[in-house]
Amino acid sequence: MPTRARGGRAPDGRSRWVGRRRIRGLVHAAVATALAGALLTGSAEAARTPPRTGFETADGARWTSPAGERSLLAAVGRRGDRVSVERIGTTEQGRPLRLVRIGSRRPGALTVLLVCSQHGNEPAAREACLTLVRDLGYARDRATRDFLARTEILVVPTANPDGTAAGTRGNSDINRDHIALRTAEGRAIATVLRDHAPDVVYDLHEYGADPPYYDKDLTVLWPRNPNVDDRLRDEAKLLAARYVRPAARSAGHDSGLYGVWTDPVTGRPVKQTAGDGQEDILRNAAGVKHAVALLVESRVDPLTDAERNDPAVNNRRRVHSQLASIKGLFSYVEERRGAIAAATAASRAAGAAGRGPVLLGGADNEAPEPGDVLARPPCGYRLTAAGFAVVGDELALHGVASRPDGDGAYVPLDQPARKLIPLLLDARAAYHLINGQADTAC
Template sequence: MTPPAPDGRDRRTARRRIRNLALTALATALAVTLVTVSAEAARTLPRTGFESADGARWTGPAEERSLLAAVDRHSDLVSVERIGRTKQGRPLRLVRIGGREPAALTVLLVCSQHGDEPAGREACLTTIRDLGYARDRATRDFLSRTEVLVIPTANPDGYAAGTRGNSDDLDINRDHIALRTAEGRAIAAVVRDREPEVIYDLHEYSATAPYYDKDLTVLWPRNPGVHDRVHGESELLAERYVRPAAREAGYGSGLYGIWTDPDTGEPVKQTAGDGQERILRNAAGIKHAVALLVESRTDALDDAERDDPARNSRRRVHSQLAALKGLFRYADERREEIGDAAAGSRAAGFTDRGPVLLGGADNEAAGPGETLAQPPCGYRLTAAQFARVGDELALHGVTSRRDGDGVYVPLAQSARKLIPLLLDGRATYHLANGQVDTAC
């Protein structure tokens, strides 16, 4: 008996299954390729100073410049540009890899905002080299559909001095609202102009045994202004891709800022990782990007690492590289969902009429006075106020229009959830106390 022909639903289901199998095969091939390329690169391709010294020292600025120039010359997929200079005159560089298709997904890596956390920078430099020199079809196909942007050294002055902050002792990762630093301004301009759908922020942390001592900790944006779909994708990136990739490579993983009982694995308390908007993972989420903070553990795990600091450094860098494989697998498997989430977040600002929260987090209710239950139509700034903050508003991608002698900033735009954080006097880190307009 001849079986009945499949209906439209069956055919669509079959196509989805075939597509999912193909994506899984591609992601697996990509992961294997990156491992293989990295091993080959250690022998024949341009090497970082860290690789040449087998982890005994970090890559110097001249070595970074030489590596980036070599990859740029070698690969038609790579370009390097200067996006700013620090107060001490050091260049801030942006590396672009791939992304030839018009609808390519854009992923931004921000590496070592804190100058005394070098492992993320090393992982980024190795990744730039490995992707730039890759010749296998799986990686080349991935890069044709994915634009990978990398800021390899986000804090050159701090790196040179071995300090957390920049040359003004300012924490760049607390400057994504005020934009007082050259480094923070450069990152904001990249986010505004390139509109990355994914922002991945590489850091390091000090462990507190036995409650907080995993090889790698991660955290998504917790700010309540992050669109639900962007928040959901960010958490999924952490839990279904980055943490499993770390575990598969033999590294323990946990949530940043969450102490856990070593026997039960249950949370004990939260010591960090709130929803404040001036931190990059939160600012990125508010600006419509799936975002993740990833931190490798600096402390020695055992006597072997204490006796051999290079062993400790290698573990820190390799754990970051393992996590990056999870990121790339996520970008390839969920590019459509990521793009829809980012687009939905941008569009919501034009139509949303719901409350805006000035505080709180996804795991903490907003405090008294932190909820704008009936948000204003916009904010008016005097000419003097706009002269002080106009550049920052432009870097944040906020649009405004002339209004008499001053400026009017309407809330109905893609930056709707960000604007009150910038211009409402009740917001903790506001730039100006704008005049609230309720006459909608």
């Protein structure tokens, strides 16, 4: 790709934010401003020196090793009663899946979940999340402590340990397993969604580009599944447009919508190549499960001569753009916590009240096929004993309530998971688990 002038770039091709001398200072600066405005304005103080990631120690020349991650998380886990590191599963190859909890455990606190590097060959998200965990765990300033007193931050720093170890997407595509729950990783994330009911789900990835139309430092996308409550989708779009993308631009990174090719001259969309409404992707599944969800993708490929000549420069840009996006996320949470809580509560209440149609396909930017619309959804679905034996665990992991029904089970729709249930049990849904018998005698 020819060298091009890009906004916010220094002459050597680095973003101005990335052009500082030490990566550690950059990382702390990103997290130190992550709450913006009245929140973090300086480096986090610590009772003792915080550990550094392997990525920081190498100045971006290599990624943090699994041993380095274990050591860092062990240190963070000793930071007191506001921090814990829990094992939430074990991969097919025997590696632990970990959840870090930082902040308030009180009822009414807003809960934010960050899921990092579902694909093992997308390491920048993992590095950003390890840095975030460390800096929040060691923060001593009042602004951060006040924020964490009202917010619980949940982080799955390595959502695909087997893939990370191999440098691949892993044994299977975890980000296509949030309906079937065939993988240990998908089941672990489903458990977190069920047990913690996060208000916001932030899904961090990386992408490979096809220049010149798909070449942004950072791209984002909200849930497109048509069953996501409009209030949640509106909040996710607001999070993207007013917080995450401006934060990226302020840090010297350009930003766009994931899956949308844009003309490099006019900036207008050319076509959409990715980002549909399929329900087994995390941003869509989380939205159907009543969270404000957002996908964030940093670009893997180098964009400048400096990045092509030195992979460490490219790696730093990838991680820093992710950290900048987290700055926008935290600003959003702080400024709109009341609106977020109201939107997630309204979405759950609408499900329990049994209102509105359910769509078995389509996306928010396309009209559904006539056969995809359940204008009058059934009262519930009946499962045989054999059928329930096959999918009962998965229904429980999804937080779907059922009750005995003769020799089998009955899954009523009048529950918060109302718009999820047909996606699991209706034969017409693309990723359904089993063919349930629709009960229309309401």
